[in-house]
Amino acid sequence: MSLPSPSVPLSSTNPTNPPLLSLSGIVKSFPGVWALRGVDLQLNAGEVLAVLGENGAGKSTLMKIIGGAHAADVGSLAIDGQQQRFQSPQESRAAGVAVIYQEFNLVPALTAVENIFLGQEETTGGFLARSQEREQVSALFQRMGVEVDLDAPCRRLSTAQQQLVEIAKALIHKARILVMDEPTAALTSHEVEKLFALMRELRRQGMGILYISHRLEEVFTIADRVTILRDGGNVSDCPIHAITRDQMIERMVGRPLDQEFPSRRVTRGGPRLEVSGLRRGKAVQGISFQVHRGEIVALTGLVGAGRTETVRLVFGADPRDAGEIRLDGQVLDIRSPRDAIEAGIGLLTEDRKLQGLVLRHPIRENFGLPNLRRWCRRGFVQHLRERAELDHYIAALRIRLSNPEERVGNLSGGNQQKVVLAKWLARDCEVLIFDEPTRGIDVGAKYEIYLLMNELVAAGKSILMISSELPEVLGMADRILVLHEGRITGEITDVAHATQEQILQLAHA
């Protein structure tokens, strides 16, 4: 595999050479928040640097400053020792920086080729040189060793393929610094391996890669060095072999962590939610299971196995072709989320931003949305009750915010998830469905969410949890159901002695 060589001299190992990218004393504040309070960071050519930190530690802000989306208040940014002051993403890109955000910057209706050349189209005499563009891209994908449909609109490509299009865009633009935010979050393990192989090759050719991830196992596989941020400042900067996983967590959280998963002792009660013969198209082909009182049941499997689709049917978010849902023995006629909520079922969706929250609206209004009916007298909202309950949950869930009237979108991921959790807790649901409850959440906040789940089942509630993170499934569930292509392919009841391999075997059926 040989990739178009970035226009830097190969791997400058000479320590007297300036680092490829160097930040020092970066300070950035937003109204009411210090996002960064003096961050230093160095990225050398031919190196993968992992940037770790809890949500709200300042990783995203740092990334946006490097990418030119924000300007730093104070501090300097240098590329090859040359001071830069990016006023826009264009300037950053021109200096050789490519940022791949978690939400890709692709136009869904355009093809891979069109996206890759967007803004830098090749032209001959004012006309698009389409065949030339196409050849370049196809040659590039070939050298990368991947196959991407060049004629399909990008919205039809898989997440992994869209990511490859983003990387190809960076390479075509001769980027020397690649910044990747959670690049593996939505990939299967096979796709992750391929991505890592590609990253290693780019590193060999002298590219500097800044890699942000919550998955610590992966950091050990791919990174050369780690920089850890906490509360907007550096707390650690060391080679990967000089740190252990537990040390990483402790430095991110700022206190020693005894356990990753809190223990609980709950006696399981009788069956509460009983689902039988659930069907919808190809995604869900006859699924039956039970969730008991005081029990956490995990629904796991590969992406696309039908997990989210199944719980959406239970919640009435999509119409089902067939199947029966009982709660405490009573058959429920669920046709909409409204019916499910009325019956006492709550769903914390996988995608907080698109489905869980109205990001532009205040925290208080988001919290109130499913609960207004309880707080209403003749259609009027009783603000004092709403405010009192919100204050209760802010304290109970330790939600960090400056003002309940601020936009929920301003909160960090972990705090946003807590707001979602608060709104369902206030509804006092008997059955709570958690779809990827800790996705994109830092270690400290994860632990708090686990504690809350334990408290809920201790109070006799039932939890149905979907998770792609196998350690989480093994650590939290009382029972594990494994799905494959819309069917349950295995059930693990002895979770204490189960292994990740066992789950993966069932998941691949």
Place this chain on the structure above:
Amino acid sequence: MPEPMKPARWLADYGMILVLVLLCTFFSAVTYSEQSLTGEVAARQVVEAVLKAVPNGARVLVVASDQPGDAAFAARVERDLTAAGARVLASATGEPRNAREAMQKIQAAGGLLDAIAATRVAGGWRLITDLASDFPSLGSPRVITPASYRWPHFLKSENLLNIANQIAVIAIVAIGMTLVIITGGIDLSVGSLIALAAVLAAGFIRDQAGGVTASTGGMVLGCLLAILVCGAIGGFSGLMITRFAIPPFIVTLATMLVGSGMAYILAQGQSIYQIPDSFVWLGRGADLFGLPNAVVLLLVLYALAQVLMARMKLGRYLYAVGGNAEAARLSGVPVRRVLLFAYVASGLLAGLGGVIMASQLKSGSPTYGNMYELYVIAAVVVGGTSLSGGEGRMLGTLTGAFTIAVIQNGMNLTNVESYTQKVVLGLVILGAVLLDKLRQAR
């Protein structure tokens, strides 16, 4: 922690109100000119002056012209002077020739005059100023007129009420439009529904309720019918949008054409004017402290809408649906019903706007409301409601509507021609949205 910049934020949030105040100040300054009292206020002042000039048993002639309030002036002066012991020999209202006749009668009877109480206009007639040479036998009466004062023509209460009355239709229809736009939609049909409602109400009164002899009940029935038909059309739009997921722009573009066409068919392309005089009560009457009825209705509706949006569950749902419909649905919000409500409300309010317009103009015509959807949308947008949904305030829309009305009125008073007015209005809309963008860029 860095403090958020509060004054700047306040300025941005209430920027439109500030702009409105500045506009009013500007037009006040430009129209600052000589004014005189009229009506009963003027009468009281003149009576006082007469009694002061001739304390006992004054013989007085009252002269008034034919301007609004002059009859009331004459009647009040006569009554108050008589009560105070003066003798009003004659009272002439109308044209100079009426006054001349009155003087000739007094002269024929050999009477003498101590004072002439006149309105400002009448006091300036040649007849009065040249009295000594024309009617020497009447003595040398003092001519007493109301004092003049300097005041902006723009700020006179008649003008302000006039502004409110003229914007009433647009402002009322804009309430419904604000609801729709907050849900992330748009309603282009309101202009046509104004015409349809006007034609339906006028047509019902002419054909079913007895034309110019129609009873109050018949008129009310006609208006209600017109409003309900418009609500039903709004509901139809809402159903198309919620059941078949057709974009609101397309659906209401279609109902706009259908509504306009129906109005022309029903009216057979004509104006319908066979309506009792009392029909103008809603549009031109003023029963409460001199406030026009349409303006009272407008204020009541805005108060209700404000309460709905700020205090009620439905209001919260409207914002949530516009902010993120999927998140709202998964939180148990009946998204379809909420959307349906917004379009029915918009239809009903457009119907009400049409009825008010028919009442103001005492006729119904299919040409009413032409282009009004754009003025209504402009009022909403100038008021700071985002076309992408989820945000916006009722009082903002009211400010927006009044901003448009003040600009039009001010330019009329300062004799700016209508073509220029359009240019200015367009730029103001652009400026308002720019202001809003700057606010969001914070």
